[in-house]
Amino acid sequence: MTLRYLPDAGRLYGPDFARDPQAVYAALRERHGAVAPVEIAPGIEAHLVIGYQAAVDVLTNADGTWSKDARDWQARLPDTPEAAAMIGMLGHRPTPVYSDGADHARYRKVTTDCYSMIQPHKLRNMVIEVSDSLIRRFAATGSADLVVDFAKPIPLRIFNRLLGRPDADSADLISALSDMMEADGEAGARGTEAFNRYIGEVLASKYADRGDDLTSWFIDHPAKLDTEELVQQVVVTVAAGFEPMASLISNTISRMVSDDRYYNSLSNGALSTYDALLEALRAEPAIANFGPYLVRKPIEFHGTWIQPGELVLVSYAAANTEPTGLPDELRSDGGAYLGFGAGPHRCPASDPAMLIAMTAIERLTAHLSDLELTVPREELPWRPGPFHRSLANLPVRFTPIRPDRPGESPWSASSAATDQAPSGYATSAPWSS
């Protein structure tokens, strides 16, 4: 494969990028303008769209220039472990993320119809139950790693319930996904196998016995997805949702507990959790760089020639932080900018995602009113990788809460002191009316 962009390509891998990605974006902006050459892994190149207007042009795709089908790019990849690792995130699958036109419209309709059947008040109660049961596990200890003990288990337990599985199965999903995402080699392969088994079991159980859950709604949707499409629809929900959901929660908490404007005691802190979420979505979006986007014919785009078969990624993180000279309050999106994408592939789950994050963080900060980081924020460890902005750990301490008598914990007032699955979601499907 020709390394035609090197040697001044930016590196979106390794410890330097994980520590300070904004420094890499600033250097690229200075050297290349709106579109910059990068390596997403050793020897794997891409064009990174870092200008705000250029990012909006790709995402809105008004003239149909851009395709999400990256099979031409995939076909040119070298046979290396680095390339194989990138296919996991960017390789073609029959889901909305990797398709265009009529295929995209069909998958997207299934996704948006079924997500819209999740009723906000039921989801909120579910998040309260899950958050409280997690907080209960560490509240008496006075310390926690809020990535491991809180932010990661929340989406997994929620997805497990939304997909219609009993709580007991959420442990399987958690261990399969953490092996799959954090480990290499054998453990990674075991994780992938366990994840596939979990998805297979979810679908088999719902084929046999439908319920009020996402899996059953996917199966019964009039688009009549075949089995492979159904598997991919469940996979994309968990895969597209889990990582960014966990990172949105932990990135936001890390800002709140290290910035007096948000939270420095139970009684003060002028800005809200919602403000903190918007700031995290703007300055440190959980999906930092993603795509794939390809052109069908050569084009000159914001000063750079792009050929068919070349990978293009959009940097939500760099575009959001491009210096504009304008005050933030002029933005019509309240500060979130491109944190959930834009255009036809914009995140179809931004409303439930915000509700999950806000409810979980408010539960945490309501119960533990003096959370503080055990290390300065600048020293928190970030996970390396080109696509996410994601903390590896979020160590905090707080005054332990020790309920004197059973039944008097601060959370027992919620309707949701148990871990039972909620009953009943929507009563009618959007496609049946």
Ligand code: HEM
């Ligand atoms: C409930 C959790 C979530 C679910 C189920 C979910 C699901 C999805 C799906 C299915 C897509 C693909 C849409 C398409 O291609 O038409 C998508 C796109 C996207 N999501 Fe989410 N998402 C979730 C949470 C989040 C969060 C927390 C963030 C960021 C903070 C996020 C950021 C994005 C972005 C930036 C895109 C656009 C990607 C692109 O341009 O190709 N999502 N999401």
